[in-house]
Amino acid sequence: MTVNKLETEETNGSESFRDSLGIVEKSGKRKWVYPKEPKGRYTNARNIFSGILLLILFGTPFITKDGHPFMLFDIINRKFILFGFPFGPHDFYLLGLTMITTIVFIFLFTAVFGRLFCGWVCPQTVFMESVFRKIDYWIEGDHRNQRRLNDSSWNGEKILKKGFKYIIYFSISFLVANMLLAWIIGVEALEKIVVAPVSEHTSGFIAITLFTGLFYFIFIWFREQACILVCPYGRLQGVLLDPNSIVIAYDYLRGEPKGKIKRNEERTLGDCIDCNECVVVCPTGIDIRNGTQLECVNCTACIDACDNVMDKIQKPRGLIRYVSQNGIKEKTRKIFTPRVIGYTIVQILLLSLLTFFLTTRSEIDVTILRTPGMFFQEQPNDKVSNLYDMKVLNKTFEQQNIEVKLLNREGDIKILGDNKSINPQEAALTKMFISFDKKSITTMNTPLVIGVYSGGIEIQRITTSFLGPVEKKDQDEKHHTDDNEDHK
Numbered sequence: 062m063t064v065n066k067l068e069t070e071e072t073n074g075s076e077s078f079r080d081s082l083g084i085v086e087k088s089g090k091r092k093w094v095y096p097k098e099p100k101g102r103y104t105n106a107r108n109i110f111s112g113i114l115l116l117i118l119f120g121t122p123f124i125t126k127d128g129h130p131f132m133l134f135d136i137i138n139r140k141f142i143l144f145g146f147p148f149g150p151h152d153f154y155l156l157g158l159t160m161i162t163t164i165v166f167i168f169l170f171t172a173v174f175g176r177l178f179c180g181w182v183c184p185q186t187v188f189m190e191s192v193f194r195k196i197d198y199w200i201e202g203d204h205r206n207q208r209r210l211n212d213s214s215w216n217g218e219k220i221l222k223k224g225f226k227y228i229i230y231f232s233i234s235f236l237v238a239n240m241l242l243a244w245i246i247g248v249e250a251l252e253k254i255v256v257a258p259v260s261e262h263t264s265g266f267i268a269i270t271l272f273t274g275l276f277y278f279i280f281i282w283f284r285e286q287a288c289i290l291v292c293p294y295g296r297l298q299g300v301l302l303d304p305n306s307i308v309i310a311y312d313y314l315r316g317e318p319k320g321k322i323k324r325n326e327e328r329t330l331g332d333c334i335d336c337n338e339c340v341v342v343c344p345t346g347i348d349i350r351n352g353t354q355l356e357c358v359n360c361t362a363c364i365d366a367c368d369n370v371m372d373k374i375q376k377p378r379g380l381i382r383y384v385s386q387n388g389i390k391e392k393t394r395k396i397f398t399p400r401v402i403g404y405t406i407v408q409i410l411l412l413s414l415l416t417f418f419l420t421t422r423s424e425i426d427v428t429i430l431r432t433p434g435m436f437f438q439e440q441p442n443d444k445v446s447n448l449y450d451m452k453v454l455n456k457t458f459e460q461q462n463i464e465v466k467l468l469n470r471e472g473d474i475k476i477l478g479d480n481k482s483i484n485p486q487e488a489a490l491t492k493m494f495i496s497f498d499k500k501s502i503t504t505m506n507t508p509l510v511i512g513v514y515s516g517g518i519e520i521q522r523i524t525t526s527f528l529g530p531v532e533k534k535d536q537d538e539k540h541h542t543d544d545n546e547d548h549k
């Protein structure tokens with residue numbers, strides 16, 4: 062499967078490897094991959110990095126801020142908490158903008174660094190290569206023993222080893238399912254599902270069972286096929302990469318023509334001794350020497366394998382390394398290509414917009430508008446009133462008790478009903494009368510400034526208007542009155 066059409070010299074004159082998948086036999090049957098355990102500096106670094114990522118993945122749901130999860134992705138109820146800040150359905154525009162920014166970032170990142178994400182950060186690779194594959198080596202032995210065990214009939218050894226492995230796989234899948242649910246519904250809600258009888262949390266129980274089954278299926282059987290056949294990011298590599306993208310590549314100029322080392326013979330071939338070590342460690346069953354391929358998840362196993370070989374034959378490391386195609390061919394390192402510059406500009410614009418929206422986002426939104434279609438009401442005691450609609454959106458985790466005061470003149474405010482107290486993450490619509498002595502209203506349109514308070518703290522200042530009795534001199538103005546008051 063082609064990522065970039067490589068030139069004939071890079072693929073050693075043959076493109077036939079693109080006609081088949083490394084994990085499928087000619088008959089169409091799946092070819093099970095038994096990669097040799099990689100060893101080397103990149104593998105060590107990835108093990109440490111994976112450990113840190115797993116700590117973050119399993120630990121973050123337990124972190125709280127002011128009694129609430131630090132991170133929460135409650136997709137079902139459209140409630141999100143990012144770094145302790147709540148976001149709800151009212152913040153949909155922020156979610157949309159964040160998604161667009163993330164997609165552009167992925168484009169930009171991939172154009173420069175290729176599939177670095179796949180090899181180092183993607184949970185599929187982290188769990189497959191740094192958790193489950195290690196269990197295979199621990200229980201079943203190296204790649205040769207794994208193959209032998211699979212090919213053997215069901216004897217005592219096989220039943221014992223496979224049974225033990227399945228139990229561990231299932232237990233970890235169950236843990237991963239719980240972890241995923243903790244990110245979605247929070248640790249407290251998850252605890253209730255785990256502790257309470259199933260009858261009280263049927264949907265939660267079904268979710269855990271389904272997720273456990275899904276992860277178990279992926280890691281015990283589906284494995285590398287998730288990256289090669291399903292992952293949309295993997296499928297997009299063909300359009301995201303270009304010859305300047307940094308990928309894991311074989312330096313064909315240095316390695317070719319490849320050939321075995323022959324004793325007592327002066328070597329005239331390239332540095333590749335055709336030992337196949339880079340192929341046997343590959344978890345997706347490809348030969349990186351054929352060129353950049355869609356199946357490559359940038360796991361670095363072939364770099365370590367080849368570096369170990371180079372050490373043994375006393376040649377410089379890096380026959381397989383992080384490098385762009387142009388880096389091999391022209392020995393250049395060009396990061397800021399026109400495409401990358403274009404992505405960067407769009408990314409900066411999107412990030413600026415997102416930062417602006419995030420920093421100007423208020424925690425409580427209040428709008429006060431004169432009730433449409435209403436003019437003014439004559440009240441007893443020579444008073445005159447206007448009816449207003451007040452809408453309050455409480456985006457915080459706390460109950461908000463809303464009070465309003467007139468700031469620019471004396472008058473009365475009467476809130477109707479009992480809607481002054483707004484529950485967390487909820488909106489409420491309240492009606493209120495504002496009234497003045499009739500004689501104090503001298504014009505048809507009197508500007509008002511209303512202060513909105515919660516817990517005694519001013520949270521917003523709103524400008525609106527008050528319609529008064531129309532006197533002769535105001536008749537003409539009446540027609541020009543703007544019924545849609547501005548509000549802040």
Ligand code: SF4
Nearest residue numbers: 343357358360361363
């Ligand atoms: S080619 Fe190398 S980096 Fe790519 S998947 Fe195979 S071993 Fe990993």
Ligand code: SF4
Nearest residue numbers: 333334336337339367
């Ligand atoms: S490990 Fe290195 S030397 Fe061996 S076949 Fe692969 S590229 Fe050639």
